[in-house]
Amino acid sequence: MTESAQQAGEMIRGWRRRRHLSQLELAHRAGVSGRHLSFVETGRSQPTPAMILRLCDQLAVPLREQNRVLLAGGFAPAHPELDLADPPMTDVAAAIEGILSAHLPFPALVVDPGWDLVSANDAIYALLDGVAPQLLEPPVNVIRLTLAPDGLAPRIVNLDEWREHLLARLAHEHDLSGDPRLVALLEELGPAGTAASRSPGLVVPLRLRGDGGELAFLSTTTVFGTPREVTLSELAIEAFYPADAATRAALVADGG
Incomplete structure (x- = not known):
């Protein structure tokens, strides 16, 4: 042995x-x-x-x-690990920025496995007006930014429901990846809410109070298929879509 x-x-x-x-x-x-x-x-x-x-x-x-x-086991790594700024990743980085830009006027962002922000489009930053400046200092953790009392939390109409959704997702992702950063986030932010806080619907929406009224979003997650490089395998694009006509109209008007 x-x-x-x-x-x-x-x-x-x-x-x-x-x-x-x-x-x-x-x-x-x-x-x-x-x-x-x-x-x-x-x-x-x-x-x-x-x-x-x-x-x-x-x-x-x-x-x-x-x-x-x-x-x-005493062997060399099989999968390369590069930074998005490295020359071999130029096309990937351009594709990511293209996806974020093409999603405007709707919000979209890219996160790493610990939910630290990698990139975002202008629609995301427009939603962050009023959050504590320290939460926007790199590395920006999206979960902490969302659920912190001086972050987005005061503006989230269905905070208990959204918080439960995020923390359940963190727990699931930790089960899959074993990433210790997710454990630290779960310990910091506490247990998920109760089932009683859930509202009826096909998916969990994000509902935000805005200057012009409430904005409602549905979210999707996109990852790169069959990645062979470490950084690329860990990136996730979180895209938000209007959950109702009023939100769509408000975002289109602001983006126009």
Whole structure:
């Protein structure tokens, strides 16, 4: 047993348990014997990089965490990690900005896995008038900005419902990614609300008090398909659409 094999095996076992799979289930999905998987998880067998990636793929381990398992096993990372400002990412960065601009006059933003703001269009900033300046100092955390008493919270008509929605989403995303930043946010912002606060409807809207009346939004989340690079795999585009005709008219008028 080597230390690297043991560390990689422990990490694979941790992700298997996070996904609520038995050794037999994971072995079947990965096309290996249960005995071999057991040896990998306990460090009795040194997995190859290909085996680590096969198991990680079956466990839907994020690319960043796949690199960590490979490093723990004594191997080089398989997935590059670049900044959006790096030359290989130029086209991606331009595409993101194009999506944000094309969504105007409706709000849209890009966040990383910890919900820190990466980019946003002008319609987003128009909604942030009056929030505490310190909440807009980089890194801007979108969840904290939304739910803080000196952030958007006083203007959210259905605050309990929206807060419950956001915190439930944070908990779900932590289950999937294991990102410690999400745990910190959940601990900071407290438990979700109660089911009694929910209003009827097909989706949870965001309702904001504005100078000209109430604005209602529906939100969608877009991610890049089949990413092979760490940063790109972690970005999410949050786009907001008018939930009623009055909101659409108000945004179109302001954007015009």
